[in-house]
Structure formats: structure tokens, C-alpha cells
Amino acid sequence: MQQTIVVKIGSSSLTSDEGGLNRSKIIFFASELSRLHQQGYQVLLVTSGAVAAGFREMGYVLRPKSLHEKQAAASVGQALLMQAYHEAFAAHRLGVAQILLTRSDFSNRKRVHNASMTIEELLRRRIIPIINENDTVVVDELKFGDNDMLSALVANLVRARRLLILTDTDGLYTEDPRKNAEARRIERVAEIDENIYRIAGGSGSSVGTGGMRSKIEAARIAMRGGVPVFVGRVVEDGDLELAVNNTGKGTYFITSEHNLPMKKQWLGFHSFPVGRVTVDHGAETALVAGGRSLLPAGVTAVSGDFHPGDVVEVVNSDDQTIGRGVVNYSTWQLQAVAGLGTEEVQKRIEVQRIEVIHRDEWITLTAAKQLSE
Numbered sequence: 001m002q003q004t005i006v007v008k009i010g011s012s013s014l015t016s017d018e019g020g021l022n023r024s025k026i027i028f029f030a031s032e033l034s035r036l037h038q039q040g041y042q043v044l045l046v047t048s049g050a051v052a053a054g055f056r057e058m059g060y061v062l063r064p065k066s067l068h069e070k071q072a073a074a075s076v077g078q079a080l081l082m083q084a085y086h087e088a089f090a091a092h093r094l095g096v097a098q099i100l101l102t103r104s105d106f107s108n109r110k111r112v113h114n115a116s117m118t119i120e121e122l123l124r125r126r127i128i129p130i131i132n133e134n135d136t137v138v139v140d141e142l143k144f145g146d147n148d149m150l151s152a153l154v155a156n157l158v159r160a161r162r163l164l165i166l167t168d169t170d171g172l173y174t175e176d177p178r179k180n181a182e183a184r185r186i187e188r189v190a191e192i193d194e195n196i197y198r199i200a201g202g203s204g205s206s207v208g209t210g211g212m213r214s215k216i217e218a219a220r221i222a223m224r225g226g227v228p229v230f231v232g233r234v235v236e237d238g239d240l241e242l243a244v245n246n247t248g249k250g251t252y253f254i255t256s257e258h259n260l261p262m263k264k265q266w267l268g269f270h271s272f273p274v275g276r277v278t279v280d281h282g283a284e285t286a287l288v289a290g291g292r293s294l295l296p297a298g299v300t301a302v303s304g305d306f307h308p309g310d311v312v313e314v315v316n317s318d319d320q321t322i323g324r325g326v327v328n329y330s331t332w333q334l335q336a337v338a339g340l341g342t343e344e345v346q347k348r349i350e351v352q353r354i355e356v357i358h359r360d361e362w363i364t365l366t367a368a369k370q371l372s373e
């Protein structure tokens with residue numbers, strides 16, 4: 001089976017600090033991606049740079065700050081960006097396709113399915129899907145904000161072999177290397193904990209938006225979905241190939257998770273919980289470590305307004321999120337039987353399924369696995 005690689009290129013790698021597209025960089029990256037393609041990989045590109053490419057063209061001196069100015073700049077810049085990629089990949093006899101996505105597209109299962117089918121067809125036809133956020137239509141709360149998270153969700157969607165997040169520094173350092181020249185590179189990260197978050201700062205350039213922090217956040221989601229991540233620099237011929245082969249200039253985020261099925265991806269990354277269920281220690285262990293279903297006996301508190309089929313967040317006795325699942329009870333039913341054994345539950349109410357959350361409809365999101373939403 002062909003392996004799929006998702007490559008994300010940030011604004012800082014495609015433009016100059018003053019703004020405007022750097023065509024020679026686009027030509028370089030197209031050549032690096034084509035080389036992977038030639039080696040038999042299926043390649044998807046998530047690219048930023050629309051705002052950076054468009055704002056000079058529109059007459060702004062600096063990257064605009066307001067949402068509508070940025071959206072206008074992106075709509076001008078996106079066309080320039082695609083034109084540049086089209087020319088650059090044509091030199092390698094590869095076609096390109098533009099795909100613009102928003103966060104809300106990912107919470108709609110039908111849309112996700114359509115996007116996934118389209119991507120598969122493009123890859124079959126040896127076309128490089130080039131993905132960016134649909135900047136013109138997004139509203140503030142739904143914005144990815146930068147493309148790091150978008151690339152993680154795309155990598156999970158296509159069950160990528162690896163996600164490569166390319167930026168202007170060669171990986172994660174113990175401190176922002178722009179601020180402290182003594183900072184050391186971290187070669188390998190197996191778990192994203194508080195310490196990793198603490199050292200990752202914001203963007204160092206005037207064109208990038210998320211900085212290292214958003215790359216860490218994206219890496220965490222990709223790792224949870226079973227996709228290993230590389231964050232680093234690709235500047236010389238052959239660097240991208242080195243990055244794929246574990247010898248790149250950057251940091252490797254490894255994962256022991258398996259690729260998540262589509263249903264669990266939706267549950268973990270895109271669903272909107274409408275209620276909250278608190279469980280005791282025994283139930284927490286059964287769900288998180290034992291891979292078991294949640295029974296009413298382990299429930300200690302219930303809040304929100306939910307019905308069977310809704311998604312609820314499950315928290316432990318310290319009020320920490322441990323996961324999400326599809327609930328088989330409504331709020332009042334669960335309140336009536338919380339803490340009771342199976343027989344007692346069946347005497348008091350009528351439910352389709354005894355499990356509050358069945359293990360097939362559950363995703364663990366504890367500590368390192370926890371989502372930020």
C-alpha cells in the first residue's frame with residue numbers, strides 16, 4: 001500500500017518578513033515534494049501564505065490585523081499562491097488541486113467524508129492536493145487560526161504515515177532560539193506534557209501566527225490519532241527526504257497510538273459535548289486502562305441537558321477530563337440511577353442499553369492525550 005505523507009509549510013517559510021511570496025522558495029518546496037512523490041509516496045500539502053502573499057498586492061504596508069482585512073488579503077493571496085504552486089509542480093509534470101477547509105467542515109461527518117473521497121480520487125490521479133484554511137468564510141471562533149492544527153486534522157483524516165510541519169527553525173528548542181542563542185534543540189519527544197508546553201513560545205516572525213506552541217498543540221492531536229510528527233526546517237536539496245527518513249533538521253514527535261477510526265476521530269476532535277458526567281476512581285480505571293464500558297455504578301454526578309445519542313464529556317473525581325463518549329441515557333435518567341448496580345437500574349428505569357457509554361463509543365483524552373478545546 002502506498003504511504004501518505006502530509007507536509008505543512010508555514011508562512012515564514014514561503015515569504016519574506018516584509019510580505020510577498022518568495023517564488024524561489026515555492027519552486028524549491030515543489031521540487032522537494034516531487035522527489036517524495038517520485039519515490040512512491042502519496043503527498044498532500046497544507047500551505048499557509050495566502051495573507052502574506054496578498055497584503056502587499058492589495059496595497060497594505062504591513063500584514064493587516066483586522067479579520068476582514070486579513071480575509072480580503074487571503075482571497076487575493078490564495079490565487080497567487082495556487083498559481084505559483086501550479087507552475088512549480090508543472091515543471092515536475094505534477095498537477096495540483098486547491099482544497100479550502102474550515103474547522104466546522106470537520107464537525108460535519110458528511111463533509112469530512114466528501115473531503116476524504118475527493119482527496120483519495122486526486123491522489124489516485126497523481127495530483128497533489130494543496131490545502132489551506134478557507135479564510136474568507138471563517139468566523140473567529142471557528143478559525144484554526146494557523147494551519148498547524150489543520151495539518152494535524154488532515155493527517156489524521158488520511159491516516160498519514162507521517163506529518164511534517166516545516167517552519168523557519170530546526171525544531172523545538174529548550175527556549176525560543178530567537179531570544180536565547182544558548183537554547184538547545186530537543187531531538188525527540190514521546191509525550192507532550194506541561195514542560196513541553198512551557199518552553200514552546202509564540203511566533204518569532206511578523207508573518208507567522210501560531211509559533212511553536214501551536215505546532216505542539218497540533219503534534220499532540222496528530223500523535224493522539226496515531227500519526228508521528230516532524231517539526232523542523234527544510235532548506236537544502238534532499239532535506240525533505242531526510243526528514244521523512246528520521247534524519248531531518250528538527251524534532252521528532254513519536255507515538256505508540258494506532259490510527260484512529262473515523263468515528264473516534266470525530267468523537268475526540270470534532271464533536272461538541274452537551275453534558276458532563278463525573279465518575280469515581282474505579283470507573284476511571286475501567287474506562288482509561290481497562291478498555292471497558294461505563295456503567296451507572298461508577299457515576300457520581302451529572303450535569304447538562306443531554307439525550308441518548310448525544311456526546312458527553314467525562315471527568316474524574318479531580319474534575320479533570322478523561323474522555324468523551326456517546327451517552328445512552330438522558331440527563332434525568334442518569335441522575336436517577338447514578339451509583340446504582342445494574343439490577344437496581346433495571347428496576348427503576350427502562351433504557352435501551354445498560355452501559356452509560358459503550359466502549360466502542362468512547363475516546364480517552366487524559367493528561368498527555370487531553371484535547372485543548
Ligand SMILES: Nc1ncnc2c1ncn2[C@@H]1O[C@H](COP(=O)(O)OP(=O)(O)O)[C@@H](O)[C@H]1O
Pocket residue numbers: 009010011012013146166167168169171172173174175176177178199200201202203204205207208209210211212213
Ligand atoms: N521553544 C521554541 N523552539 C523553537 N522555536 C520557538 C520556540 N518558542 C517559540 N518559537 C518561535 O516559533 C517560530 C515558528 O513559528 P511561526 O512563526 O508561527 O512559523 P510558521 O509560519 O512556520 O508557522 C520560530 O521562528 C520561533 O521564533
Ligand SMILES: N[C@@H](CCC(=O)OP(=O)(O)O)C(=O)O
Pocket residue numbers: 009010011012047048049050051052074132133135145146147148207208209210211
Ligand atoms: N490561512 C492563513 C494561515 C495563517 C498563518 O500565518 O499560518 P502559519 O504561517 O502556519 O502560522 C494564510 O494562508 O495566510
